[in-house]
Amino acid sequence: RTYELTLNGGTPYERGVEVDPSISRRATSGVFHQMITQRRQPRLLVKIRSLNRRRREMLNLLPETLVGSMCQVPLLVFYRQILGDVLLKERTSMQSTDLICNPVLATFPKLMEQPDIMDALRSGWAEKENSLKRSEKRDAEFLKNTFIQVYHDTAYPLLQSTFLQEPRWADDETEAARWKSIADFLKQNREKEGAIHSLLSPDSLHKPFDISEIMYDFPEATRTSLVTL
Known part of the structure; x- marks a missing residue:
């Protein structure tokens, strides 16, 4: 089902303010011209569709309000499952605020800020999932552990690499260069069956090790992270 919503201008506290008032000023008094004028005003098309059972089950594991790409939902589900396991099962007590050694939890929020690396993880996971047996x-536990392995082979090395340029918003050259570097890295991973070769190769340069790469600070994450409970 599709909904057509008229976009308004002004501040959130103003009502009936047009985005482009000049369109209305150019309109004549004729009914036909008024109809055309209304169609020229900016509109937002919102399409709503029903989900299959598998998608609904995944969305039930996520927050009620979530803005993002639907193709990233499986990755977010795994993140929350890993986070839940660590916070509920692996801490010494529910009141503990000690640092948690978990590279996935420590780096996943940074991954959300770099959609091209997120796409690389999604691609790597899709390939791995297609190769799995039905059983x-x-x-669920096997899938989660397999996802962690894929994460360590794709997203984690890319986040710590030096061959990727720093992301720049709406910079086509930078985006193209990053995509090429990521594609070459994924191709090498397929040929070498993992990222160990790249991580241990003397030709590969990585950022100096920082404890924040593997240590998850739960109290700090709840205050600053894009991805929380």
């Missing part, structure tokens, strides 16, 4: 796909 393996039904094993």
Whole structure:
């Protein structure tokens, strides 16, 4: 189902302010011209569709309000499952605020700020998932551990690499260069069956190690992270 919403200008406290008042000023008194004028005003098309059972089950594991790409939902589900396991099962007590050694939790919020690396993770996970047996796909614990392995082979090395240029918003040259570097890295991973070769190769340069790469600070994350509970 599609909804057509008229976009308004002004501040959130103003009502009936047009985005482009000049369109109305150019309109004549004729009914036909008024109809055309209304169609020229900016509008937002919102399409709503029903989800299948699998998608609904995944969305039930996420916050009620979530803005983002639907293709990233499986990755967010795994992140929340890993986070839940760590906070509920692996801490010494529910009141503990000690640092948690977990590279996935420590770096995933940074991943959300770099959509091209997120796409690389999504691509790597899709390839891995397609190679799994049907019985393996039904094993939630096996899927979660496999996702962690894929994360360590794709997203984690890319986040710590030096061959990727710093992301720049709406910079086509930078985006193209990053995409090429990421594609070359993924191709090498397929040929070498993982990222170990790249991580241990003397030709590969990485950022100096920082403890924040592997240590998850739960209290700090709840205050500053894009991805929280």
